[in-house]
Amino acid sequence: MDEDAWLDLHGLHPAGADLDEVRRLLREHIRRERRSQGDGDTALMKLCCVQLFHAGALDDVPLVWDAKTASFDADCSIDVQLLCGGGLDRTKRYLLSRRTTDGAADAALRRLLACEQAADFEDFTVERRSAWYTAYYGS
Numbered sequence: 001m002d003e004d005a006w007l008d009l010h011g012l013h014p015a016g017a018d019l020d021e022v023r024r025l026l027r028e029h030i031r032r033e034r035r036s037q038g039d040g041d042t043a044l045m046k047l048c049c050v051q052l053f054h055a056g057a058l059d060d061v062p063l064v065w066d067a068k069t070a071s072f073d074a075d076c077s078i079d080v081q082l083l084c085g086g087g088l089d090r091t092k093r094y095l096l097s098r099r100t101t102d103g104a105a106d107a108a109l110r111r112l113l114a115c116e117q118a119a120d121f122e123d124f125t126v127e128r129r130s131a132w133y134t135a136y137y138g139s
Contacts, residue, residue: 053085
């Protein structure tokens with residue numbers, strides 16, 4: 001399934017069981033992309049991350065980070081702001097509380113802080129970013 005078909009099927013604001021489908025598809029493409037860059041569909045991965053951003057669940061932050069770090073192309077395609085559907089400050093606090101042995105939460109927090117320092121979050125709000133994605137996807 002390509003990005004357009006997925007968007008037609010679920011829209012930008014899926015809920016409930018549809019969000020489980022978003023997570024499943026994203027995990028599948030992360031696995032493909034990690035196996036070999038280009039095997040996953042990074043545009044579709046980005047759309048899934050936008051859908052999770054709109055859901056705003058902090059528990060999705062590690063999955064979005066996994067998607068972003070699946071490959072160089074995925075890192076370029078998936079905006080760092082997509083980690084912050086629950087808000088920037090809440091996401092930073094969440095990552096601070098999620099110290100893991102693999103260091104993923106620390107790496108995500110370091111990236112957020114560096115991007116914040118570089119003004120990538122200047123005037124960021126979930127609502128503004130959501131409106132930007134709505135315009136981008138034409139929904």
